[in-house]
Structures are given as C-alpha cells and as structure tokens.
Amino acid sequence: MTNPNVAVSDTQSAIAMAITAAAAVNNSSLFSPSPYNITLFSRNKFPKSIEAATAGKNIGWVDAMRASSPTRSSSENNQEKKDWIMKHPSALGVFEEIMSAAKMKQVVIFLDYDGTLSPIVENPDQAYMAPEMREAVKNVAKYFPTAIVSGRCRAKVYNFVRLSELYYAGSHGMDIKGPSSRKHKKGNQNVLCQPAKEFLPMMTEVYELLLEKTKGIIGANVENNKFCLSVHFRRVEEESWNDLADRVKSVLKDYPKLRLTQGRKVLEIRPTIKWDKGKAIEFLLESLGYANSKDVLPVYIGDDRTDEDAFKVLRERGQGFGILVSKVPKETEAVYSLQEPFEVMNFLQRLVTWKRSIMRSH
Numbered sequence: 327m328t329n330p331n332v333a334v335s336d337t338q339s340a341i342a343m344a345i346t347a348a349a350a351v352n353n354s355s356l357f358s359p360s361p362y363n364i365t366l367f368s369r370n371k372f373p374k375s376i377e378a379a380t381a382g383k384n385i386g387w388v389d390a391m392r393a394s395s396p397t398r399s400s401s402e403n404n405q406e407k408k409d410w411i412m413k414h415p416s417a418l419g420v421f422e423e424i425m426s427a428a429k430m431k432q433v434v435i436f437l438d439y440d441g442t443l444s445p446i447v448e449n450p451d452q453a454y455m456a457p458e459m460r461e462a463v464k465n466v467a468k469y470f471p472t473a474i475v476s477g478r479c480r481a482k483v484y485n486f487v488r489l490s491e492l493y494y495a496g497s498h499g500m501d502i503k504g505p506s507s508r509k510h511k512k513g514n515q516n517v518l519c520q521p522a523k524e525f526l527p528m529m530t531e532v533y534e535l536l537l538e539k540t541k542g543i544i545g546a547n548v549e550n551n552k553f554c555l556s557v558h559f560r561r562v563e564e565e566s567w568n569d570l571a572d573r574v575k576s577v578l579k580d581y582p583k584l585r586l587t588q589g590r591k592v593l594e595i596r597p598t599i600k601w602d603k604g605k606a607i608e609f610l611l612e613s614l615g616y617a618n619s620k621d622v623l624p625v626y627i628g629d630d631r632t633d634e635d636a637f638k639v640l641r642e643r644g645q646g647f648g649i650l651v652s653k654v655p656k657e658t659e660a661v662y663s664l665q666e667p668f669e670v671m672n673f674l675q676r677l678v679t680w681k682r683s684i685m686r687s688h
Contacts, residue, residue, distance in 0.1 A: 410655035417662035438628030439476040479551040497553035499606020560591035604635035
C-alpha cells in the first residue's frame with residue numbers, strides 16, 4: 327500500500343520537495359489521520375461495461391463505446407427529457423434555492439474542464455476556453471476556493487486556464503497542486519498529491535506502445551496525461567472502433583496493473599489504484615481544513631462519466647451537490663443540471679453577483 331505524496335513548497339519547488347502524506351500528518355496541523363490509503367482494484371470490480379467489453383466480444387466493447395458517447399441531439403424535447411429535468415432541475419432556474427443553502431457557509435467550487443468550461447471539440451489540443459469564461463472563473467476564485475478537476479494532465483489544464491490562483495487536480499485527481507497564494511486556506515502550506523507516482527515509468531512505456539499500435543487508425547489520438555492515458559476516438563469512423571479496441575486491448579493485456587475506463591468519445595487507461603475525482607475532492611476539502619466541517623458547501627460541476635465519482639461523494643457526505651452539464655438525459659448522481667458551458671458561465675457569474683450582494687449588505 328502507498329499513500330498520496332504531499333509536498334509543502336512554492337510553485338517551482340513543490341515536486342522536488344514531495345514527501346509522503348504520513349509525514350505530513352506528523353508535521354502539519356493541516357491533516358487529521360489520512361483516509362487516503364491507496365488500494366488496488368481487483369479485476370472483478372471493473373465497471374460492468376468495461377468488464378463485458380474486455381471479455382473477448384468486440385460487440386460488447388463497441389456498444390460500451392457508444393453508450394459512453396451519447397448523441398447530443400437525441401431525446402430532445404420529449405417526455406423523457408421533461409421527466410429528467412424535473413428530477414435534475416436547472417441550476418439557473420433554482421439558483422435562489424441553491425443560494426439559500428449557502429448562507430453562513432463557505433462555498434467551495436470544483437469544475438471539470440472539457441465540456442464544462444470549454445466545449446467538446448474534435449481536436450482535444452484545441453479545447454480553448456472563451457475569454458468570458460476565464461473571467462468568470464477568475465472572479466469566482468476571488469470569493470471562493472476554486473479547483474479544476476480534470477482527466478487532462480495538470481500542466482495542460484493550467485496552460486488552457488492560465489489562472490494561478492486556482493487549485494489544479496489533473497489526471498482524474500492523481501496530480502493535485504494548490505496555488506502559490508492561498509488566501510482561502512486555513513494555513514499557509516502548499517499541497518501536492520500524487521498517489522500514483524510509482525506508475526509514471528509504466529505510463530510512459532504504455533503511451534509509446536499505444537502510439538505505435540494505433541498509428542494506422544485514421545483519427546485516433548493518444549494523449550499522455552501523465553498519470554493516465556487517453557485514446558480519443560471522436561474522429562475515428564465507427565467501423566474502425568473494433569480495430570481500435572483490439573489494438574488497445576493487445577497492449578493492456580501485458581499490464582494487469584492498469585485499468586480501462588470510458589468518457590465521452592475517449593478510452594482512458596489508469597493505474598489500478600482506488601483513486602478518482604471523488605477522492606480528489608475529499609483530499610482538497612481536507613487540505614482546505616473542511617474535512618469534518620458542517621460550515622462548507624462544496625459544488626461540483628462536470629459533464630462526464632468520470633465526474634460521477636465526485637457527485638457520489640457529495641451525496642454520501644450529505645453536503646453540497648453536483649451539477650451535471652448535459653443536453654440529454656443521463657443516469658447521474660448529480661442533483662442539478664446545466665445544458666452547456668455557456669450556462670456554466672452564467673451560473674458562475676450569478677454566484678459572484680450573489681456573493682458581492684451579501685458582502686455589500688454587511
């Protein structure tokens with residue numbers, strides 16, 4: 327078993343000064359005894375769709391790929407969507423109700439990136455956020471602790487967002503860094519969490535193999551997100567999905583310590599440690615000093631299957647809520663919904679306006 331690595335430093339030297347979480351517990355008042363012991367997933371605990379897909383039948387694999395990437399235009403304006411909206415109302419439509427729950431509490435904002443702050447695009451390297459969205463996120467961070475929690479490599483997400491005052495949790499939370507200036511934090515330490523650090527050489531090796539294996543499939547794009555690898559098939563013709571599946575499986579069969587998960591038009595390879603976006607937000611809440619606080623309201627906004635781990639954690643904590651960004655009905659642990667990044671921006675803007683009005687009244 328290993329523990330997440332935690333470091334206290336400035337931005338430039340954080341990684342070099344990384345120490346174990348256990349040491350941090352002994353030397354810092356930030357952390358109570360850490361619940362973040364890392365365990366391996368057993369093979370029989372893979373998501374059912376992946377388990378069926380890897381059983382050798384490509385039809386199951388392709389069906390799982392379709393299921394993870396619903397068509398945006400489906401289920402429009404029908405009874406199913408109306409029923410779903412009743413169950414997961416628009417966070418804009420019930421904004422005042424949401425804010426009534428936030429009174430006298432510290433709101434903490436967690437944001438996915440792709441599909442939440444930026445639109446989903448054909449080329450993942452061009453997933454830029456609009457200047458207006460960047461301004462909205464910047465203003466939110468003035469009043470609330472704010473984190474970006476993404477499957478992307480932390481450095482890539484930072485290059486897209488370019489706001490040093492945020493927390494960044496890349497690789498589905500397996501690479502977490504706090505801002506240099508920490509005005510919201512109960513303390514003055516900088517946090518770095520890398521629970522899968524020992525897997526880095528393996529991830530680099532598998533990345534090179536996947537590049538070689540998939541280079542003959544038109545449209546396939548393998549992205550190295552440091553602690554996870556993403557095989558994008560958004561630009562791959564559906565008749566080639568079987569071939570792509572075979573090639574990915576042929577690489578992974580020799581790496582039992584890696585597991586496969588799915589997102590929107592992407593297959594993701596991750597270390598088999600019990601760590602995800604839900605664990606990441608628990609870690610961040612603890613590092614902020616809110617592990618057992620009743621005076622905090624976490625809000626997580628995301629659009630992907632991997633964000634469900636975070637939505638579930640908030641439900642289980644009985645604190646805060648998830649907001650799913652989707653134009654189509656989906657099974658979700660989120661409480662509220664928004665349809666697209668533009669609505670996310672509006673929600674963030676209204677949050678800032680609400681906070682400023684509270685401050686003026688006092």
